[in-house]
Amino acid sequence: MKVKKPTTIKTPEHLKMVIVPLLSIVLTSCMGEVKEKLNKAKDGLSNTTTFVKEVQGLEGKLEKFKDATPLTNEQLKEWLPQSLDGLERTGFKIGQTGMYQVNSVEGTYKETEGNRKFNVLIIDGAGPTGSMMAAGYSMFGKMEMETEDEYKHQRTVTKDGITAQQTYKKKTNDTQLLFAFEERFLVTINSYEMNVDETWNLTKQLNLDELANLAE
Numbered sequence: 001m002k003v004k005k006p007t008t009i010k011t012p013e014h015l016k017m018v019i020v021p022l023l024s025i026v027l028t029s030c031m032g033e034v035k036e037k038l039n040k041a042k043d044g045l046s047n048t049t050t051f052v053k054e055v056q057g058l059e060g061k062l063e064k065f066k067d068a069t070p071l072t073n074e075q076l077k078e079w080l081p082q083s084l085d086g087l088e089r090t091g092f093k094i095g096q097t098g099m100y101q102v103n104s105v106e107g108t109y110k111e112t113e114g115n116r117k118f119n120v121l122i123i124d125g126a127g128p129t130g131s132m133m134a135a136g137y138s139m140f141g142k143m144e145m146e147t148e149d150e151y152k153h154q155r156t157v158t159k160d161g162i163t164a165q166q167t168y169k170k171k172t173n174d175t176q177l178l179f180a181f182e183e184r185f186l187v188t189i190n191s192y193e194m195n196v197d198e199t200w201n202l203t204k205q206l207n208l209d210e211l212a213n214l215a216e
Helices: 012-038 046-056 058-066 073-079 127-141 196-205 208-214
Strands: 087-094 104-111 117-124 146-148 152-159 162-169 174-181 185-192
Touching: 058 127, 073 087, 073 104, 073 208, 117 127, 117 196, 127 174, 127 185, 174 196, 174 208, 185 196, 185 208
Parallel strands: none
Antiparallel strands: 087 104, 104 117, 117 185, 146 152, 152 162, 162 174, 174 185
């Protein structure tokens, strides 16, 4: 009997190709329709209720950042740490999401001796396009959910004031985090051979508060 392969955690590169344009299209063309339908949703479903509240606040979030000036790619590059708790930065990319008229930075960190790897992708959700992405990412990240099987455990968690979609792959000890920081910065974390606690510890060391301060 064939054993079904586990669903893999998508890489930041895949996310840039799929989630980013999808959020823009959906939020631009369907926001009014989604709000109308969700306002008629049946009571008693916590996810539906949460989703309705998030959609109702969507327009305010769009207004908040659509006229904001994005950080430059150079500012994002300067912010990106050189090392994280024994993991050295082995590579970075800036401007990879320029086709969507947003600025971004991606960094890869690895152990000198060992197999642990940490990858972070951050997109600045300022400006007309970026604000739509950030609003949708924030709404998605706050949806309460949990699912588990023999391969992975996925759920909504809140750590250090950040609400994220967290996926842990049991057999490979890999973790993914998706969240919007300060409702503006779209953050995707992928760690390899690291459990959720280790991953959150490194995420904290990114010092995202400093990034938010640059945007003030």
